[in-house]
Amino acid sequence: MRKFDYTSPEIGPKVKKLIERDKKIMFGAHTRTQEIPLGVDYAKGARITDLDGKTYLDFGAGFAVVGTGHCHPEVIKAATEQMQKLIHISGCDFYYESQVELAEKLFEICPGDFEKRVYFGNSGVEGIAATLKIARHYTRRPRLISFLGAFHGRTFAGMTMSGSKKIQRAHFSPLIPEVTHIPYPYCFHCIFNETYPKCVRKEFDGLPMPYCLSYLTEVMFERLVDPEDVALILVEPIQGEGGYIIPPKEFLPALRKIADKFNILLAFDEIQCGMGRTGKWFACDHVNVIPDIIIIAKAIASGFPMSATVSRAELQDPEIDERAWQPGAHGSTFGGNPVIAAAAVASLKIIENGLIENAAEVGAFLKAGFIEIMDRHQIIGEVRGQGLMIGFELVKDKKTRGALPRVITNNGKNIKEVITGECFKRGLIVYGAGFNSIRISPPLIITKDDAAEALKIIDQVITFVESQLL
Ligand SMILES: Cc1ncc(COP(=O)(O)O)c(C=O)c1O
Numbered sequence: 001m002r003k004f005d006y007t008s009p010e011i012g013p014k015v016k017k018l019i020e021r022d023k024k025i026m027f028g029a030h031t032r033t034q035e036i037p038l039g040v041d042y043a044k045g046a047r048i049t050d051l052d053g054k055t056y057l058d059f060g061a062g063f064a065v066v067g068t069g070h071c072h073p074e075v076i077k078a079a080t081e082q083m084q085k086l087i088h089i090s091g092c093d094f095y096y097e098s099q100v101e102l103a104e105k106l107f108e109i110c111p112g113d114f115e116k117r118v119y120f121g122n123s124g125v126e127g128i129a130a131t132l133k134i135a136r137h138y139t140r141r142p143r144l145i146s147f148l149g150a151f152h153g154r155t156f157a158g159m160t161m162s163g164s165k166k167i168q169r170a171h172f173s174p175l176i177p178e179v180t181h182i183p184y185p186y187c188f189h190c191i192f193n194e195t196y197p198k199c200v201r202k203e204f205d206g207l208p209m210p211y212c213l214s215y216l217t218e219v220m221f222e223r224l225v226d227p228e229d230v231a232l233i234l235v236e237p238i239q240g241e242g243g244y245i246i247p248p249k250e251f252l253p254a255l256r257k258i259a260d261k262f263n264i265l266l267a268f269d270e271i272q273c274g275m276g277r278t279g280k281w282f283a284c285d286h287v288n289v290i291p292d293i294i295i296i297a298k299a300i301a302s303g304f305p306m307s308a309t310v311s312r313a314e315l316q317d318p319e320i321d322e323r324a325w326q327p328g329a330h331g332s333t334f335g336g337n338p339v340i341a342a343a344a345v346a347s348l349k350i351i352e353n354g355l356i357e358n359a360a361e362v363g364a365f366l367k368a369g370f371i372e373i374m375d376r377h378q379i380i381g382e383v384r385g386q387g388l389m390i391g392f393e394l395v396k397d398k399k400t401r402g403a404l405p406r407v408i409t410n411n412g413k414n415i416k417e418v419i420t421g422e423c424f425k426r427g428l429i430v431y432g433a434g435f436n437s438i439r440i441s442p443p444l445i446i447t448k449d450d451a452a453e454a455l456k457i458i459d460q461v462i463t464f465v466e467s468q469l470l
Pocket residue numbers: 063123124125126128151152153154158236240241269270271272273297298
């Protein structure tokens with residue numbers, strides 16, 4: 001496979017100036033690339049306009065955050081009205097309407113017909129950190145289980161539970177102790193070399209399970225870890241950063257059964273896959289599996305920062321169960337902020353007013369389009385998708401599923417960089433995911449026309465890149 005000449009997207013003078021100023025002030029660990037040199041002036045719906053007046057179709061939604069689209073007028077209205085009344089008071093210490101209203105609404109949509117409690121934080125990873133604390137406190141057990149390929153955020157809690165890329169952990173040790181990672185069912189590259197559905201030949205307590213889960217029950221629980229020491233299993237119902245990986249339908253039910261058998265808490269990180277993106281409120285709703293704890297963030301408030309850690313009531317309320325965390329054991333100054341809570345209430349209303357159905361319908365149209373593109377091209381090995389959470393995996397060869405070389409251009413770029421860069425040149429924003437995948441996570445408001453426009457661009461880009469490589 002030959003390397004080819006590729007040039008990064010050109011930028012206009014105003015964006016260029018902004019990037020030059022930014023370079024002198026921003027931390028060096030950010031993941032900006034030359035391939036998406038986006039200097040935003042304003043954004044509306046699914047379109048972003050840069051400082052030089054060029055408009056892009058946004059199929060990234062600020063990393064799956066602006067589900068209702070950029071600057072939705074009803075979100076702005078709700079936030080503005082709240083701002084005129086109260087901006088901050090601290091929701092862990094005092095009372096106000098928008099926080100309570102949001103919690104009540106969330107309890108209606110979160111899976112599980114039982115009493116619930118919520119902790120509001122400011123980012124996804126704070127919801128993850130709270131989940132670890134809830135689980136250890138309630139169970140009085142130390143061990144935490146997570147998955148290879150998982151991404152749960154950047155603090156010590158998030159970083160430890162993630163199993164995504166070594167750069168995210170290098171030189172930060174020691175991490176949180178007592179965490180074990182087990183294989184996620186990434187069937188396209190099964191590390192056991194099994195094939196789904198043939199691999200569903202194991203059972204746990206009479207329930208079929210994919211072979212990879214037997215690593216937990218037959219290897220880990222037999223040789224390494226007493227399940228009675230395990231507080232929590234944390235899992236993304238669809239892996240996001242890992243490459244938009246949808247596990248087989250048997251996976252979450254089997255995990256639920258395993259957790260129940262050993263009184264382990266099961267938490268779903270729905271930070272990226274939740275809030276209607278997959279065509280249901282939550283990805284776990286597709287298989288009707290109910291977690292003990294669900295962590296929601298990103299799209300919850302249409303771009304305002306917030307997370308909600310919703311659980312069975314007894315896990316967070318010591319008046320119900322004394323094993324739950326006690327007053328003072330946790331909290332946040334800004335969590336549940338009045339303005340953000342009002343924006344979240346508005347966002348929930350907008351999403352339930354047709355966006356979930358739209359995600360399912362336009363998502364199916366998009367996925368069919370991607371499959372059609374895949375069938376015509378050698379370098380797309382798999383299209384995975386649920387609603388408007390769609391990923392496609394790039395390969396050297398469909399049959400061997402081998403990865404493309406790490407560097408495919410003469411100036412050192414990899415396949416994800418080239419594809420995102422070529423899309424950007426043509427006015428489309430998409431991001432990479434995992435090692436070799438592209439993720440599609442547009443606002444849930446997109447139309448079939450938007451989808452057709454994006455498909456046309458991606459088809460052109462794949463055709464171009466393939467012609468350079470093969
Ligand atoms: C599945 C998942 N969990 C956790 C996080 C961390 O969220 P935040 O960046 O808001 O802390 C992310 C962010 O991308 C995510 O996708």
